[in-house]
Amino acid sequence: MLPPSFVAADDAGAVLALLRRQLDVLVRRSPFYRELFAEHGVAPAAFDSIEAISKFPFTGKQMLRESQAAAPPLGRHAAVGMAQVVRVHASTGTTGRPSWVGVTSRDAEAWTEMTASAMRRQGLVASDVVVHGAGLTLFVGGLPVRDAIERIGATMVPIGTGASEKAALAMSSLGVTTLHSTPSYARYLAEYVRERLGRDPREFGLTKIMVGGEPGGGEPAFREHIQNEWGATVTEGLGNADMAPILFAERPGTAGMRYTGGKHVLVELIDPVTGDAIDPEAGASGELVYTAVDRECCPLVRFRTRDRVTVTGMDTDGAPLIRCIGRTDDMLIVLGVNVFPSAVRDLVQTLHPRTSGAIQVVLPGEGPRVEPPLRVEAEWGESRDDGLAREIEVLIKARLSVPAAVTLVPPGSLGRSEMKTRLTRLDGQHTP
Amino acid sequence: MLPPSFVAADDAGAVLALLRRQLDVLVRRSPFYRELFAEHGVAPAAFDSIEAISKFPFTGKQMLRESQAAAPPLGRHAAVGMAQVVRVHASTGTTGRPSWVGVTSRDAEAWTEMTASAMRRQGLVASDVVVHGAGLTLFVGGLPVRDAIERIGATMVPIGTGASEKAALAMSSLGVTTLHSTPSYARYLAEYVRERLGRDPREFGLTKIMVGGEPGGGEPAFREHIQNEWGATVTEGLGNADMAPILFAERPGTAGMRYTGGKHVLVELIDPVTGDAIDPEAGASGELVYTAVDRECCPLVRFRTRDRVTVTGMDTDGAPLIRCIGRTDDMLIVLGVNVFPSAVRDLVQTLHPRTSGAIQVVLPGEGPRVEPPLRVEAEWGESRDDGLAREIEVLIKARLSVPAAVTLVPPGSLGRSEMKTRLTRLDGQHTP
Known part of the structure; x- marks a missing residue:
């Protein structure tokens, strides 16, 4: 029996043929890949x-940055020029300048198809009315998600970020069923509705919250x-600014996200240290690696996402389900x-409402190695309770096996x- | 000979047939129009x-507001329900709550076609790279303009508002040829580039600034x-949140904007006081009135835009050219x-750089009638120059025939x- 795979068995032949052609194109059109393969x-x-x-x-983010610095704007890895690009997005990463992600018409169509599939x-259907509460500018989870919402035939309400009052107004008057946003914002908007409008978010009658763009949606x-x-x-989705807006998505009631990118991406799970392949069996854990099967602009080969995932189980047909940790x-x-x-954060959240749930880890220097104890600031919730800090320390030690020093701070102080x-x-x- | 008209002679037959069918649909599906016509x-x-x-x-903004209040969310004038709506925009107006503007797939396609035509x-062509520096959320000049840019095959760089640093970064690295924004923002962004980045906006090498969303682009x-x-x-375009993103647009070098909405809108020029039709001959001035020829959701009949325009001349084929005053x-x-x-503002601008160009008229009460003199605050520019206030007063009296009292304020103080x-x-x- 074959090991479990992210690519559907029915698609394997097509992926093999398409990707082989893609690799040929890259060698001809992209100096970056020509040299790298050589x-x-x-x-x-x-x-x-x-x-x-x-x-x-493998390729990695830093290689893409250098490729763009050497041949601006799209990089030596781009296989087409700006003339064929219909839109430019940016991958902001965690630090530094954004790197650009160009999209051709064909790339845009593939993104719409993948995102709609996710x-x-x-659970999104044509009768849904969706508040799109994520950035609609350079963010890959913005305009392409709008295209997918309209492709499905649902109603798109473009709110973006920084407009919570408008989001609430739309929810109270447009029969909104669904919020699409980061998990942070889904949480923030509920807080905003309670504290600034004095209303219970449940009054709006939403049935679906679709989150992505950062971990959190999978923390119980x-x-x-x-x-x-x-x-x-x-439900949560997982994408990658350099690859596609959403590549894995969760059906309500399943224990994880399934690959939904069809024939467009070859997904691997690898050991982040050795780089060796890991079979995506239940319990396996590793880093996701993506190869673009048919991308025209900014194609990726074995791109190391840095996303650490665990395989939580298998779908009814044997496809792996994952969570990003x-x-x-x-x-x-x-x-x-x-x-x-x-x-x-997830551990501290279990003590809500005694904590607000917001935390920040304070690092003495650049990671990843941190001298113990792990310094954590956590906001108290309903009232200050000095025993809480010790309780969180015990919880972190018990569940995460590391010593922690917890400081309590007032609600709202962690931004x-x-x-x-x-x-x-x-x-x-400073706290941002 | 027929009087000049906004509808092309070749389109008149189709517009007549389509709009007659549209009026039939409205009587059947919209209680608002059924009753209004009766x-x-x-x-x-x-x-x-x-x-x-x-x-x-005629219909007007207040009637639409009341119609939406009576039958939320889309109003008694809507001819379809939310199930057919793919996107919701809002017309913010100058005061109060936004009113919603629903768009079906067919409406969205018509908007894309009209906006691309404009x-x-x-002058936008496939090889252009466009920074879209206007709101990408509920604003009608946002997502529909994105659709038009991509329809033309140009490259869309979604920047939105409030991200001047990103706009400048895009301009300095993506080969941007074109900025689409409000005229206020085109001006602000130049100021930002000079003052915050210490660069000359000309260094970016843009060739086209396409403005709309407010008057200003037509002030010499x-x-x-x-x-x-x-x-x-x-170049400037003129649209209407309730009707279409851009309906009139200017070819570089012509003296005004021409109707570019094809068969989708019947445009009239009327006397704003008597409501009588005005032939759009050179020199004529009046209010624009729009009727939707084939709109499915939120259709308008003889909608009074409140936009005051003058006919500046005729295009080579006799089509009227206008400016919004x-x-x-x-x-x-x-x-x-x-x-x-x-x-x-335009008069004060002529004294730049002795003024910054920013002004605000201070009103003793709700307009339109203002007891003389007209109170104007204007920012000084390079340095304070007390003779400047008197000079502006003389200019306003000479050109606009009204007495004014001008107060000079420091640069930046008018927001x-x-x-x-x-x-x-x-x-x-307070100054905002």
Whole structure:
């Protein structure tokens, strides 16, 4: 029996043929890939089975940045020029200048198809009315998600970020069924509705909260909090600014996200240290790696996403289901133990309403190695309760196996974000 | 010979047939129009020639607001329900709650076609790279303009508002040829580039500035200032949140905007006081009135736009060219003379760089009638120059025939907007 795979068995033949052609195109049109393949002594002909992708070299974010710096604006990895590009997005990353992501008409159509497929899996149907509460500018989860909502035939209400009053107005008057946003914003907007409008978010009658763009939607306590606030079901999607807006999506009631990108992307799970392939069996954990099967502009080959995922189980037909546990960039190592700040947040969330749920890990220097104890600031909730800090320390030690020093701070002092929320800060930096 | 008309002679037959069918649909599906037509004793059959549109009653913004309040969310004038609506925009107006503007797939396609037609007339071609620097959320000039840019095959860089740093970054690295924004923002962004980045906007090499969303692009000195700042040609478009994103657009080098909405809209020019039709001959002035020929959701019949325009001349084929001189809502009456605050701004702009160009008219109470003198605050520019106030007063008296009292204020004190700029404020209100 074959090992479980993200690519559907029915699609494997087509993916093999399409990707082989794609690799040929890259060698002809992209100096970046031509040189990279030559350096590694590999040619498109070597791609003679899906598994043979492992013969090809990895690429990473820094390589793309350097490629763009060397040949602005789209980079030496781009296989078409600006004349064929219909739209430019940006991958903001966690630091520094954005890198540009160009999209041709064909790329845009593939994104719409993939994103619509993901959102259908999350339960979106033509009769839904969706508040799009995510950035509509350079953010890859913006305009392409709008295209998908309209492709499905649902009603799109373009709110963007920073317009909570308009979001609430739309929800109270347009028969809105669905909110699409980051999990941070789904949480923030509920807080806004309660505190600024004095209303219960449940009054709006939403049934679906579709989140993505950052981890959080898969953290059980964080998700439970959002579901309780809105009285709606949370599902999450996972995408990548350099690859596609949504590539994995969760059907309500399943235990994880399934690959929904069809024949457009070859997905691998690898050991982040050795780079070796990992079979996506239940319980497996590793880093996602993407190869574009038919991308025209800014194509990627074995792109290391830094997204750390675990396989939570299998769908009825044997397809792997996953959860993202955090980004390698954010991962901390305390006494040899891997700790994701999002896991700390989820633990603290379990003590809501005694905590507000907001936390920040304070780092003495650049990670990932952190001298113990792990310094955590957490907001108290209903009232100050000095025993709470110790309680959180015990919880972190018990569940995450690392010693922590918790400081309680007043509600609201750790800031709120309408986009992605940062869960760490360097010591000496202000809370954003 | 027929009087000049906004509808092309070749389109008149189709417009007549389509609009007659549209009026039939409205009577069947929209209680608002059924009752309105009955009250005025008029039936769709009365529309037996283009000119016969004058038999039908006017509609106005307040009627649409009341219609939406009576039958939320889309109103009694809507001819389809939310199930057929793919997107909801809002008309913010100058005051109060937004009113919703629903769009079906067919409406969206018509908007894309009209908007692309307008932008082609403004000179946009497939090889252009466009920074879209206008709101991408509920604003009608946002997402539909994006659709038009992509329809033309140009490259769309979605920046939106409030992201001047990103706009400048895009301009300095993506080979941007074109900025689409409000005239206020085109001006503000140049100021931002000079003052915050210490660069000359001309360094970016833009060739086209396409403005709309508010008056200003047609004010000669204001336009000249923007053209000089960017070293690029300014063209303007005119739309209406309730009707279509762009309905009139200017070809570079022509003296005004031409109707570019094809068969989708029947445009009239009327006397704003008597409501009588005015032939759009050179020199004529009046209010624009729109009737939707084939709109499915939120259709309009003889909608009074409040946009005051003058016919500046005729295109080579006899089509009228117009400039918008302001909105009736903003018009002031001083000693019986009509004064548009935008005209005051344009006069003050002629004294740049001795003034920054920013002004605000301070009103003792709700307009339009203002006791003389007209109170104007204007920012000084390079340095304070007390003779300047008197000079502006003389200029306003000479050109606009009204007495004015001008107060000079420091640069920056009248605020800057990344969207539409307000040119008036009530006495006692803070500068925004």
